[in-house]
Amino acid sequence: MASANDVRVRFAPSPTGRLHVGNVRTALFNWLFARQRGGRFILRIEDTDLERSRPEYERHIYEDLKWLGLTWDEGPDVGGPYGPYRQSERLQLYREAADRLLQSGRAYRCFCTPEELDAERQRAKAQGLPYVYSGRCRRLTSDEVALKLNQKKPFTVRFRVEPGLITWTDLVRGRVEWQAELLGDFVIMKSDGWPVYNFAVVIDDMAMKITHVIRGDGHLPNTPRQIVLYRALGGSPPQFGHLSTILGPDGTKLSKRHGATSIGEFRERGYLPEALFNFLALLGWSPAGGSEILSREELIGQFSLDRVVKAPAIFDVGKLNWMNRHYLRQMDRERLIDLAARYLVKANRLEDGPLDDATRRWLGLVLDAVITHLDTLAQVVEETEIVFEYDLDRASQSEEVRQTLEDEGALQVIEALREELADVSEVTVEAFQRATRAVKERTGRKGRALFHPIRIALTGRPSGPELVKLIPIYEMGSRLNLPAPIPSVSHRLDAFLQYATHWRRRGR
Ligand code: GLU
Secondary structure, X not given: OOOHHHOEEEEOOOOXXXXXXXXXXXXXXXXXXXXXXXXXXEXXXXXXXXXXXXXHHHHHHHHHHHHHOOOOOEEOOOEOOOOOOEHXXXXXXXXXXXXXXXXXXXXXXXXXXXXXXXXXXXXXXXXXOOOOOOOHHHHOOHHHHHHHHHOOOOOEEEEOOOOOEEEEEEOOOEEEEEEXXXXXXXXXXXXXXXXXXXHHHHHHHXXXXXXXXXXXXXXXXXXXXXXXXXXXXXXXXXXXXEEOOEEOOOOOEOOHHHOOOEHHHHHHOOOOHHHHHHHHHOOOEOOOOOOOOOOHHHHHHHOOHHHEOOOOEEOOHHHHHHHHHHHHHHOOHHHXXXXXXXXXXXXXXXXXXXXXXXXXXXXXXXXXXXXXHOOOHHHXXXXXXXXXXXXXXXXXXXXXXXXXXXXXXXXXXXXHHHHHOOOOOOOOHHHHHHHHHHHHHHHOOOHHHHHHHHHHHHHOOOXXXXXXXXXXXXXXXXXXXXXXXXXOHHHHHHHHHHHHHHHHHHOO
């Protein structure tokens, strides 16, 4: 009986593109299962598709998994007892296994040309039948084979499938049955001497002592093929669990349209790895308690394949945004500052390079003011325009700003405020509040009639974060060394009054 520590699962991506929601959900479920059972999580790179595999995609796979914290115990980069972990480096093993099957008669060489096979396929199609290889080369005598080999005829190696019922108990779907006759004698080695996916996977899963194969249900038709190969090779199949498809909320195949992109793109857009981790874990699985915000540790503790559902999982980007907001709001402040700074540097709001203490402290205030408006970190650029941009020409395109420019009473408020602050060297929140109280008395205006013109004059916008949050941001910001200077409160009041004079003289 295997002990819990023997659990060995693998994530086996092909480096033919960036990792997407589906692949990474598979990686995550394998990882959670391994971590929970104290097992091993193995990364195997399936690069037998020579034309489509690229080393840079392999690099991205490492980066994306690391970013999500899906660390592996064995893999091409870290090694392990059953390496190499890249299929292109394991060709010898596949060839030897194919030879063994040829010798025992469980496999045979097929010399059918692509044209002949195509003709078979067309015939099946014309009769409305699913295509199954006719088995023509099964019947070749050893002399015929020797002759063709002598003539250097190209050949594939096919597995001889015995009729019967293939069954397994799927960890997600329960009992699955497959009629072997529907498989036909399938190819295991191509004519170029490379294995097909189904063959390489079985050789590797056996050699790497994989106990559980958890993967997407797109692989369901491969499983009966793999099971018969295991048996022919004298191994016992691992346990299989096929995860349901992921669909968009409209029930159609998941795509970019639903906001599902590559993991790299989620990262660039400013999703936090802990949010994506939590979100992906709930794609097809739910905890017994029903709560949705779960830390990495809670997920490891609670995950179980029993609660993985057969029904398609729905990818809802709104829910992902909600989770991301949650994690953004509770994240460590210094980390938030560092991550947000990257977006602001890219937008040329901040200088590149390490932030000095004053800028860090200031950025912390900026983030406090806008954090509740952010779904993702990338939105920090747009949401902080109110901090970095003060452009009255642009502002005056808004009707509300124009009304203020034309409202005598509103301008009196700004003038009075300017006077109250004339001798204040740094406008603190207290100084601002004192000054607005005085303005209230002087002008008789209160509430919105008082504060709306002040907001418009200071920010150039009719709405935004609370003024008491913006005041210190403007004041401190005006003393920092930024790519574009930030005007202080007094500068803003002056600029607005000047602009208003100009505006009125010129006529709107
Ligand atoms: N390379 C296969 C894929 O990316 C792995 C499938 C499997 O897990 O067996 O789909």
